[in-house]
Amino acid sequence: MQPASKLPMAVRLSSATTALLLIVGIHSATNAQTNPAWNNKQCAVVLTYDDAIDGDLDIVVPALDSVKLRGTFYLIGSSPVVAKRLPEWRRAAQRGHELGNHALMHPCDGSLPGRSFVTPDNDLSKYTVNRAVQEARVNNVLLNAIDGKTARTFAYPCGDLTIGGVKFYDQLRPDFVAARGVQAGLQTPAQIDLTNIESYMINGQSGDYLVDLVKQAQASHTLLVFLFHGVGGGHGLNVDLKAHRQLLRYLKAHEKEIWVAPMVEVAEKVKAAQASATRKP
Known part of the structure; x- marks a missing residue:
């Protein structure tokens, strides 16, 4: 075998180039730090939209569909937008969007500061745990009638976790993949x-x-969940349409590195990853 110095220049350059590309490839793969829980990508991003408003169907679903991204829409069962536009919600689910459970009546704890908007009928502090659990389950029945699915996630109305110090979701764990x-x-x-x-x-x-x-x-190889309400109007909590569009464009441009999926799919992956980690010696 000839020493490298005696090899033709073209061969030496080719070998050097191959070695360089191999080093770059290894370095890039190391930096990527893909994760099975993130569908073998760098991170996971979940786009969630609360309260079942007209803007979800008029603005958000078309925006997501236009770039072939899927989100999670947390529906309040009693919302008139659910009853009036049920076929549109069903079509959204058929295109891969998750219809999540945001409770039947969206009860919030009216005893907390800044909760003057809470009505006596929907005051979580006046609920029993059993009532909150049963209403969530009734909403699951409604959602199943719309999309035919049994696996879904829950979103706490107003982020309230307890009734009289008791975590009501504990009784709902068998009903959902996650909350x-x-x-x-x-x-x-x-x-x-x-x-x-x-x-x-x-x-x-x-x-x-x-x-x-x-x-x-x-950069941190983590899960990022966005919580939106109105997009381009339609809700007291709102994000500008242009800002939302900028986010979607970035996610689409980097879809090889970022897993964008409904909450139920991400939660199922995380659940499997956690179970696998506990089984290891």
Whole structure:
């Protein structure tokens, strides 16, 4: 075999180029740090939309469909937008969007500060645990009648977890894959509490802010959950249409590195990853 110095220049250059590409490839693969829980991508992003408003069907679903991304819509069973536009919700589910459970009546704890909007009929502090559980289950029946699915996630109305100090979701664990809360945070699969998944509530932030959150999730290889209400209007909590569009464009442009999926699919992956970790010696 000839020494490298005696090999033709073209061969030496080819060998050097191959070695360089191999090193770059290994370096890139190391930096990517893909995770099975994130569908073998760098991170996971979940887009959630609360309260079953007209804007979900008029603005958000078409926007997501236009870039072939899927989200989770947390429906209040008693919302007139559910009853009046049921076929449209069914079509959204058929296109891969999750219809999540946001309770039948959206009860919130009226005893807390700043809760003057809570009516006596929908005051969670006046509920029994059994009532909250039964209403959530009734809403599941309604959602199943719309989409035919049994696996879905729950979102706490107003982020309220307890009734008289008791966590009512404890009785609902068999009914759901997971539940989304309202506390902000980025988490690895091991850090996630499937009974209270963290999320970032969006209200008036810029598109740059939304994209920066995604970049943080990419860098830390974590789960990022967005909590939207109105998009382009239609709700007291709102994000500008342009900002929302900027986020979707970034997610679509980086879909090879970012897993964007409904909450139920991400939660199922996390659940499997956590179970696998506990089985290891």
